[in-house]
Amino acid sequence: MSADLVPALKARFPQATDRASVDHPAVNVPLDELVAVLRYLRDEQGFDVLTDLTAIDWAEGASPRFTLVYHLHAPGRPGTYVRVAAPCAGTEREPTAPSVVSLWPAADWHERECFDMFGIRFAGHPDLRRILMWDGYPYHPLRKEFPLAGIETDLPVADIAQETGTRVIAAPMAGGPFVASAGEINLTEAEPRAKDESWADRGARPDQTALRQVKE
């Protein structure tokens, strides 16, 4: 059933191309056809459920820098999924894409998360605010140039920040991040662990003065 889906879609939208996929059918489409393709899939192919909407950051300087990925499900045909990918327009700092909230209300929070984490501006979104980080946070954490530990900035509430003197700091990695070893036969060795052993109990501890305690 899903085998004739991609040919039908490509007959309707000649610019669509196959996308490498190990499981479900997937297509690449240009951004200006994205909404038309998604509307076609929803209205004529029964993909009533938007199961996920996310983005890929291909690293700084890549072109396209960001690719949007939509996962759709057709409940009338259980087990039928399709994945649609489209490159973002706009600049690296402010990538843009059309909103699909008008097609699936479920896209609302997904697009807010995408905006929060990657900084993608969805044109036509009814309420494009951050959803995980707080309003006014100056970065987009899932971008490749953003370090896992974070970047020092201010607490969300000014008077609390002033009262406690605490700031948002770059987290001390303390030997982390914890990464698994791919291809390791010994499962104990493959477990996620800190590769930097300098912060183990047998070694000296790094300077912790940045972690100032609040005095009573």
Next chain:
Amino acid sequence: MVSASADLGYDSKVEGGVIVSRADAVINWIRTNSMWPMPMGLACCAIELMAVGGARFDISRFGAEVMRFSPRQSDCMIVAGTVTYKMAPQVRRIYDQMAAPKWVIAMGACASSGGMYRSYAVLQGVDRLVPVDVYVSGCPPRPEALLDALMKLQAKVRTEPATRRLFSA
């Protein structure tokens, strides 16, 4: 009132009904045995906190079973879980709203140090925000560990100069 009664200084009739003690001992005894927690449940540690309040572990044996969701009525904030930077100002705000004397237990690895969340989103230890009295290790800690922390806190409160603080505050 001036009285001519000869037994003004000592009345043998009330002898059995009088206890002589220090104010510190009395105040601390009252405080330690009725320490109402402010359950700051932020993550999975809160589940263990609920177990502590349940029949099996029964924190009421230590006088701390009255979980208050109003900071005005609570004495001891139990920070149970991961404190994100987004939540951190609210944690401090609730601590500020609690009436003194007040204490804080940092329950579990996340509240104590950020735990495994070495990340941009997580406060690296609630002691950067509020003064912590007792830290509990574990991820999450066993209910017994929290009971032990409460007993440790009670032992600490018993040594406080409560009267001096009352009159100096």
